[in-house]
Amino acid sequence: MAGFLRTLSWQDMRRNPGRNLVAAAAVMLGVALALAVHLINASALDEFSRAVRAAGGQPDLQLSAARGALPEQLFATVAAAPQVARAAPVLELAATARQDAPGGAPSARVALRVVGADALALPAMAPQLMPRLAPGADRLALFAPATVFLNASAAQALGLQPGADARLALQAGLRQVQVRVAGSVAAGGAPLAVMDIGAAQDLFGRGGELTRIDLLLQPGARPDALQRHLAALPGWPPGAVLAPPGSAAAQVDQLSRAYRVNLTVLALVALFTGAFLVYSVLALSVARRTPQLALLAVLGATPRQRLALVLLEAGLLGALGSAAGVALGTGLAALALRLLGGDLGGGYFSGVQPALQWSGAAALLYGLLGVAAALAGGWWPARAAQRLAPAPALKGVGLAETRAARAWVGLLLIAASALLALLPPIFGIPLAAYVSVGLLLVGGIALLPWLVQLLLGLLAPLAARGPLRLLALARAQRQRASAAVAVGGVVAALSLSVALTVMVASFRTSVDQWLGGVLPAPLYLRAAGSVAGDDAAVFPPDFVGQVERLPAVARVQPLRVSSVQIAPGRAPVALLARPLLPDASHALPLLGASLPVPPGRVGLYVSEAVVDLYGVRPGADWPALSEFFRPVAQAGQAQAASFFIAGVWRDYVRQHGAIAIDRQDWVRLTGDARASDLALWPVPGASDETVRAAVLALARAQLGAEGEALEFTSAGAIRARSLAIFDRSFAVTYWLQAVAIAIGLFGVAASFGAQVLARRKEFGLLAHLGLTRRQILAVVAAEGAAWTAVGTVAGTLLGLAVAVVLVHVVNPQSFHWTMDLTVPWARLAALALAVVAAGTLTAWATGRMAAGRDAVMAVKEDW
Structure with a gap:
C-alpha cells in the first residue's frame, strides 16, 4: 500500500504540472534569495577580514x-x-x-x-x-x-x-x-x-x-x-x-550584522509566501481528490497513510524547489559579487571585490528550510485528508462547510504579535519583532474565513436581487475555506509588498526631510577625495575669516568632524562641532525640545544610536566622555570637562552614533580651531559660480590648494546624491518586493485556476439548465473580482499593520534611528488595482477554458 500511495502521489503531481510548478517555484525563489544574500555577505565579510588582517599584520x-x-x-x-x-x-x-x-x-x-x-x-x-x-x-x-x-x-x-x-x-x-x-x-x-x-x-x-x-x-x-x-x-x-588587531573587522561585522539579518529575513519572506502557496495548491488538490482519497480509505489506506500521502507531495515540492533554489542562489551570488561587489548597497564593504565563498553547510541549511516550509504548508491539507470521512465523501456529501468561522485563533495570534513587538532586541537583533511579524501574518490569514463570512453576510441583500448573484453567493457560503485559500495567496504576498512599500517610503521621506534640516546653507566647501575625521580638518581659522570677508559671501559657518572611541571593541563615535547656540533646534533635527544646560557644564546633543548603544539619556551627565577632553587651564593644570546631554537628534548617516557640540566649546576644550567643511551663504544676487571662483582663488593664494583639491557643491547636489545612494541601498529591497508580488500573482493564478478547473461538472450542469457561456464566465469573473478584492483589502490592512512593526520596532532596534510613518496611498492603490485586475483576468481565462464542451460532457461522469 505504501508503494502504491507513493506512485499515486507522483502520478498526481505529473498530471498537474502547472499548479505544482508555481508552488515549487515559490520555494525555489525563497531558498535562492536567502542563500544568495548569505553567500554574498559571508564572502564580503571574509574578504574584508582577510584584508584587515593583511594590512594590520x-x-x-x-x-x-x-x-x-x-x-x-x-x-x-x-x-x-x-x-x-x-x-x-x-x-x-x-x-x-x-x-x-x-x-x-x-x-x-x-x-x-x-x-x-x-x-x-x-x-x-x-x-x-x-x-x-x-x-x-x-x-x-x-x-x-x-x-x-x-x-x-x-x-x-x-x-x-x-x-x-x-x-x-x-x-x-x-x-x-x-x-x-x-x-x-x-x-x-x-x-x-x-x-x-x-x-x-x-x-x-x-x-x-x-x-x-x-x-x-x-x-x-x-x-x-x-x-x-x-x-x-x-x-x-x-x-x-x-x-x-581583529577589532576593526569585528566592528564592521557588528555594524553590518543588522543589515545582513534584515536582508536575510526579507529574503525568507519569499519562503513564507511559498509555504502558503504549497498550502493553497495542496488544499485545492485534496478538495478535488476527495472521492479518490475516500476510495483509498475504503480500500484499506489508514488515516496516517493518507496524511503521509499529502505530506509526501509537499516534501517533493519542497525538495525540487530547494534543489533548484540552491543552484539559482549560487549563481545569483556569483553574479552579484562580479557586478556589484560585496556591498549590496549597505556601504559596509565598499572597495572590496570578494570571490565567492561557497558553503555546503549554508546550502544544506537553506535547502532544509525550503523543505520545512513546504511541509509546513502541506500540514493542514494533510490533516484534512487524514480526518476525511470515507462514506459521505464517496457520495459527494458532507463536504459543505456549515460551522461558523472562528476568529479567536487569529485574534490570539495577533495579540501575541502585539506583545512580542514590545520586547527589546536580543543580541542587538530584533528577533522578537521578526517573530511578531510572522505571527501577525499568520493571524491575519487565519482571520480570512471569518472576514469572508462577515462580508458574505453584508452582501446577502444585494445577492437576492438576481439569480446569478445568488448562485455565486450560495456557493461561496458553502465553500468559505476554499475561498479563503484562494485569496490567501493574495493576502500573503500583498501584505508583505505593502509593508515593504510603506517602510521604504517612510525611510526615504524621513531622510529627505532630515537632509533639509542638516543642510541649511546653499553651498558647501570641503577637501576633495575620501578624507575623513581629523584628516579632513584642512581649513585654518584665518582662512575661514578671509572667506567671510569676501564680497560675494554673506555668511560662513565652519563645521568640524572628528571622532572619539568611547568603548574598546566598538566603532568610534562621530564628533561634530558646529554652531549650536542659542537654539540647537535650528541646526539639528532634535527629537523634542532642547534642555537648558546648567552653568559650568558643556552641552551635548547625541544621536539616537548613542542613546541605544551607550545607555545615556537627556538631562544626565556623561562622565565617561569627560576623560577624553582635558583643556589646559590658565595655570597650566589639566581640567576635566563636565558634559551634559541637552537633547537627542536624528542622524541617518552614522549607525555607530554621533555627538554634536557647539563649536566654541570644541575650540575651548581642544584648542583646535580648524574646520572640515565650510557652509556658505552667498549675498543676494551673487551666483554660485561667482562664490566658487572667489573662494577657490582665495584658497589657491592662501593655502596653495588647486581647484581639484577642493570639492565645491550645492545643497541640492548633496541631497540628490544622498537620495541616489539611498535608492541604491534599497535596490535589493525593491527586487525582493517585486519577487513577492510576482509570487502572489502566480498564487492567484494557481488558486483560481485549480478551483475553476475542478468545477467543470458544475459548469456543465449550469449549461444544461440554460445558462449561456457568457453568463457562466460572468459568474466566474465576478467571483474572481470579489475574492481578489476581499484579499486585497485584507492584504492592504495587514500590510499596514506589518509596516507599523517594521517602521517603529524593527528599524529602531536594527539601526538605532527612528522615522515617521509615511503611507504612499497612490502606489498602494495602483498595486491593489493591479492585483484585483490580475485575479479577475485569471478567473475569467480559466473559466473560459473550463466552460467549454468538456464541461458539458463532464456531467456524464455522474451518470
Missing part, C-alpha cells in the same frame, strides 16, 4: 588614540614596557591618487589608503605589507622619500603594469605631492600604498604623529597587565585604546 595588540593621533614620543615609552617584546609605529591616512603623466590627459582618481610603516619591523608584524622591489629598483628604496609600494588592486585601478616605473600624484587633504612607485606589496583588499613611516610623516606634514602602535608581547605577558602598566605612566594620553 599579526601583532598581539594595537594601541591607538581614542581621539586624534598618538604622539610619536609615546612609542619609546610603550616599547620599553616589560610586557612588550617588539613595537612598530604605523601612520595611516586617506588619499586619492592618479597617474602623473606630464603632457598627457589626467587619469581618473583612485581612493587610496597610505600606510607608513617601519620596513625593518614589517617581516615580524605584517609580512604581507613588506615591500617587494621592482626589477632594477634601488634596494634602499624601502626608506627613500616620496616612494610607495602598491598592492594589486591599487595597481589595477591606476592602470599600472606590474614592475612598471611610474609616478603618481597623491592628494591628502589640500596637500598634493608627487611619488614614485618602486614595487609592490602582497596585501589584498582595497587599493593600498605602503611607504616608510618617516618619509610619510615628512611628505604629508604629519611629523610627530602616529595612527597606532603594533605590539608583540613577551611570552606569558597578559594584555590587562600591560594596560595597567601603561595607564600608570605619567603623561599617558586619556582614553588610549589597547585592542586586538
Whole structure:
C-alpha cells in the first residue's frame, strides 16, 4: 500500500504540472534569495577580514588614540614596557591618487589608503605589507622619500603594469605631492600604498604623529597587565585604546550584522509566501481528490497513510524547489559579487571585490528550510485528508462547510504579535519583532474565513436581487475555506509588498526631510577625495575669516568632524562641532525640545544610536566622555570637562552614533580651531559660480590648494546624491518586493485556476439548465473580482499593520534611528488595482477554458 500511495502521489503531481510548478517555484525563489544574500555577505565579510588582517599584520595588540593621533614620543615609552617584546609605529591616512603623466590627459582618481610603516619591523608584524622591489629598483628604496609600494588592486585601478616605473600624484587633504612607485606589496583588499613611516610623516606634514602602535608581547605577558602598566605612566594620553588587531573587522561585522539579518529575513519572506502557496495548491488538490482519497480509505489506506500521502507531495515540492533554489542562489551570488561587489548597497564593504565563498553547510541549511516550509504548508491539507470521512465523501456529501468561522485563533495570534513587538532586541537583533511579524501574518490569514463570512453576510441583500448573484453567493457560503485559500495567496504576498512599500517610503521621506534640516546653507566647501575625521580638518581659522570677508559671501559657518572611541571593541563615535547656540533646534533635527544646560557644564546633543548603544539619556551627565577632553587651564593644570546631554537628534548617516557640540566649546576644550567643511551663504544676487571662483582663488593664494583639491557643491547636489545612494541601498529591497508580488500573482493564478478547473461538472450542469457561456464566465469573473478584492483589502490592512512593526520596532532596534510613518496611498492603490485586475483576468481565462464542451460532457461522469 505504501508503494502504491507513493506512485499515486507522483502520478498526481505529473498530471498537474502547472499548479505544482508555481508552488515549487515559490520555494525555489525563497531558498535562492536567502542563500544568495548569505553567500554574498559571508564572502564580503571574509574578504574584508582577510584584508584587515593583511594590512594590520599579526601583532598581539594595537594601541591607538581614542581621539586624534598618538604622539610619536609615546612609542619609546610603550616599547620599553616589560610586557612588550617588539613595537612598530604605523601612520595611516586617506588619499586619492592618479597617474602623473606630464603632457598627457589626467587619469581618473583612485581612493587610496597610505600606510607608513617601519620596513625593518614589517617581516615580524605584517609580512604581507613588506615591500617587494621592482626589477632594477634601488634596494634602499624601502626608506627613500616620496616612494610607495602598491598592492594589486591599487595597481589595477591606476592602470599600472606590474614592475612598471611610474609616478603618481597623491592628494591628502589640500596637500598634493608627487611619488614614485618602486614595487609592490602582497596585501589584498582595497587599493593600498605602503611607504616608510618617516618619509610619510615628512611628505604629508604629519611629523610627530602616529595612527597606532603594533605590539608583540613577551611570552606569558597578559594584555590587562600591560594596560595597567601603561595607564600608570605619567603623561599617558586619556582614553588610549589597547585592542586586538581583529577589532576593526569585528566592528564592521557588528555594524553590518543588522543589515545582513534584515536582508536575510526579507529574503525568507519569499519562503513564507511559498509555504502558503504549497498550502493553497495542496488544499485545492485534496478538495478535488476527495472521492479518490475516500476510495483509498475504503480500500484499506489508514488515516496516517493518507496524511503521509499529502505530506509526501509537499516534501517533493519542497525538495525540487530547494534543489533548484540552491543552484539559482549560487549563481545569483556569483553574479552579484562580479557586478556589484560585496556591498549590496549597505556601504559596509565598499572597495572590496570578494570571490565567492561557497558553503555546503549554508546550502544544506537553506535547502532544509525550503523543505520545512513546504511541509509546513502541506500540514493542514494533510490533516484534512487524514480526518476525511470515507462514506459521505464517496457520495459527494458532507463536504459543505456549515460551522461558523472562528476568529479567536487569529485574534490570539495577533495579540501575541502585539506583545512580542514590545520586547527589546536580543543580541542587538530584533528577533522578537521578526517573530511578531510572522505571527501577525499568520493571524491575519487565519482571520480570512471569518472576514469572508462577515462580508458574505453584508452582501446577502444585494445577492437576492438576481439569480446569478445568488448562485455565486450560495456557493461561496458553502465553500468559505476554499475561498479563503484562494485569496490567501493574495493576502500573503500583498501584505508583505505593502509593508515593504510603506517602510521604504517612510525611510526615504524621513531622510529627505532630515537632509533639509542638516543642510541649511546653499553651498558647501570641503577637501576633495575620501578624507575623513581629523584628516579632513584642512581649513585654518584665518582662512575661514578671509572667506567671510569676501564680497560675494554673506555668511560662513565652519563645521568640524572628528571622532572619539568611547568603548574598546566598538566603532568610534562621530564628533561634530558646529554652531549650536542659542537654539540647537535650528541646526539639528532634535527629537523634542532642547534642555537648558546648567552653568559650568558643556552641552551635548547625541544621536539616537548613542542613546541605544551607550545607555545615556537627556538631562544626565556623561562622565565617561569627560576623560577624553582635558583643556589646559590658565595655570597650566589639566581640567576635566563636565558634559551634559541637552537633547537627542536624528542622524541617518552614522549607525555607530554621533555627538554634536557647539563649536566654541570644541575650540575651548581642544584648542583646535580648524574646520572640515565650510557652509556658505552667498549675498543676494551673487551666483554660485561667482562664490566658487572667489573662494577657490582665495584658497589657491592662501593655502596653495588647486581647484581639484577642493570639492565645491550645492545643497541640492548633496541631497540628490544622498537620495541616489539611498535608492541604491534599497535596490535589493525593491527586487525582493517585486519577487513577492510576482509570487502572489502566480498564487492567484494557481488558486483560481485549480478551483475553476475542478468545477467543470458544475459548469456543465449550469449549461444544461440554460445558462449561456457568457453568463457562466460572468459568474466566474465576478467571483474572481470579489475574492481578489476581499484579499486585497485584507492584504492592504495587514500590510499596514506589518509596516507599523517594521517602521517603529524593527528599524529602531536594527539601526538605532527612528522615522515617521509615511503611507504612499497612490502606489498602494495602483498595486491593489493591479492585483484585483490580475485575479479577475485569471478567473475569467480559466473559466473560459473550463466552460467549454468538456464541461458539458463532464456531467456524464455522474451518470
